Amino acid sequence: MDVLAVLNLSDIAQYFSKMAMFPVFDLAYYIVSILYLKYEPGSVEVSRRSPVASWLCAMLYCFGSYILADIMLGDSPVDYFHNNSHILLATAVWYLVFFCPLNLFYKCVAFLPVKLVLVAMKEVVRTRKIAAGVHHAHHAYHHGWFIMVITGYVKGSGVALMSNFEQLLRGVWRPETNEIMNMSFPTKASLYGAILFTLQESHLLPISKNILICLFTLFMATSKVVLTARHSHGSPFTLIESWVCHLLFGSPLGGSEDSHDHHHSAAVHAAPVSPTKTKEELNEGTRKRKAKKAE
Amino acid sequence: MDVLAVLNLSDIAQYFSKMAMFPVFDLAYYIVSILYLKYEPGSVEVSRRSPVASWLCAMLYCFGSYILADIMLGDSPVDYFHNNSHILLATAVWYLVFFCPLNLFYKCVAFLPVKLVLVAMKEVVRTRKIAAGVHHAHHAYHHGWFIMVITGYVKGSGVALMSNFEQLLRGVWRPETNEIMNMSFPTKASLYGAILFTLQESHLLPISKNILICLFTLFMATSKVVLTARHSHGSPFTLIESWVCHLLFGSPLGGSEDSHDHHHSAAVHAAPVSPTKTKEELNEGTRKRKAKKAE
């Protein structure tokens, strides 16, 4: 590793971690995010009946992570909205995804090969956001490790963490589940990533930030592309989590997140949380069929 | 226009836009707002069972716009509560509206001619708030047009935008609708007003702020008085909105907000939003009967 680092891995990593995100990568982020919004049942009707509510949801999908992080650090929640060009770009994407004639734009970006590239690019942005969130929190609270993890986490997870309230804006209310009780893969990965970046920022992880960004991006992009391509809603963490939960919390082996376990432990009130509830992991086929029907 | 402006329209406008709101106009604002709270089904019972919850709702009705704007700009949400005299005045109005012997105060202010005057005065305050909100945001974010519009919007709409949570305080929960999905006339007008004032503040509208305040107040007061007098829950924007929505979003002509359209587009989950849900537009007669029965 050291040899490589001396040679040119560190150069590549530095170049990669300094690369500008706006506009290309951010554009991919907005497209994928608003695509997921369109997959949500009912979102097309909302866009027809109340474009303002739909636009606001789209902005939450694109900038939810900035809004949450600003709230967490006590800044103005609309602070990010002074970046007029970002907002206008996201607005254009929202308009094209929802209102393009013949649904052309949607069909292009939802075409699997195109989508896989966009999904990979979104993960590049996500990793950067986590790193930036942790760094920002580190600047504000020098030894506030918990604050660093929380800020990185909300920066990575974005709208998922406030999905209950985002749904409320569209007239949907599902109190029996939420993203913290049933974390999807990106949310979980954001939490672990935030912990890694916090350790790095506190010099407890003997690795440079640039290289960590590179490696984590690589891991996230690969996982997300594979999961999307296989229409899977699994998670590469299942095995290790099941062991850790067994050791720490005495959960039966098989994983605290295993669907098997869910059915046994008579859930908190309502029906056991069905996999259709997890935002980004839903079988792609079903989603597309739903979205098409909604057209 | 210019000639008039040189003569005395600008003087009148300047005088009008500098006129103090406290206490007379603010008093009218508090009275009308708390009157609308009393019209809400169940609010009289809440005032009997839990005066603290009722008082808190009344404060949200009177100062919701300040609370929301403070949150948006990252200030303390209770910042406005250091104006003890405003709070005490609103508290007195709340007490008189809900607990005055023989319901005398309520009967006086709900008497239509009196109410029309109060409603007109409330619109004077609303316009001022929008202008102040946009100006405040302009001061904090010089080119943050979206932030200026959002701040002006929440300053004008006030409690309506958080009505779901205000209802929750009274034990009522209606997730199937919200003020952004089904904007009432004052909310919509606040949005358009906020856009106008933002354009003016950015020097894109060739008109002085004083005159814009005058004209917008005139428009709002007239519309609101006519709507209240006719017990109507229509909106003067319907025609123009239906054309704009047709052009931009391909909505069928007849207006995206038309009740006809609502019934067709199988709403987002629950029953189609009935007109009884829109806060300020409800038929006055029905409301009064309900409020009387609740006594």
Place this chain on the structure above:
Amino acid sequence: MDVLAVLNLSDIAQYFSKMAMFPVFDLAYYIVSILYLKYEPGSVEVSRRSPVASWLCAMLYCFGSYILADIMLGDSPVDYFHNNSHILLATAVWYLVFFCPLNLFYKCVAFLPVKLVLVAMKEVVRTRKIAAGVHHAHHAYHHGWFIMVITGYVKGSGVALMSNFEQLLRGVWRPETNEIMNMSFPTKASLYGAILFTLQESHLLPISKNILICLFTLFMATSKVVLTARHSHGSPFTLIESWVCHLLFGSPLGGSEDSHDHHHSAAVHAAPVSPTKTKEELNEGTRKRKAKKAE
């Protein structure tokens, strides 16, 4: 009083009101708070299925008052989380209460004599928090009496005031009731305490702060210990409240908070609020049985 104050009451009061809360008293606060979390139906299942959600709820139970007060005063809601040692201590308590082998820790601290001591210590911390909250708000808003009362109130009541949202995190949603509509004894006492401390801070109460802290702590600890020991969910304020509500709001004598009254005034929508809903006042026997069954 003056003589006593000159002699040594003031010394004792000063010593008492300067005594460090961390770690002993804070530990008691965390234990009792997380004990109440474990009493909540469904919380044990949540801790098994999603340790992250359970940990977050535990943090809200322990630090909800700081989070709310920080929000009220416009600071970062996670500000308190930079106290790593406090967070780690609360995390350890959470782990022991929920995951200790044989449930030993839970059995020890829920043993009535031990619990009574812990409950009394919790009230010491609560009184200090109210006083600190009022003082902090006084510092920020010199004549903001309402802000001082609100800040003291949220510092004293803590998680109770956001219980609807804390429950949502565990997948439970009970919109028909909330802590403001149906205040439990600690919430009510926090409100009255916040008013007293505000009066003291504004020099309207001719008593030194140290002595007020002493007396209020004494009152709270005694009341809470008696209520806990008698498994009662009453309130020592009932008589005086019923008279004040009769005078001010024309409530029938017998008290606006009397369950008798509740049944008459056809509650706000849903079933009349049953006493099982009030958080901290629930009959201890039933709770323990429930918690044991949940194990």
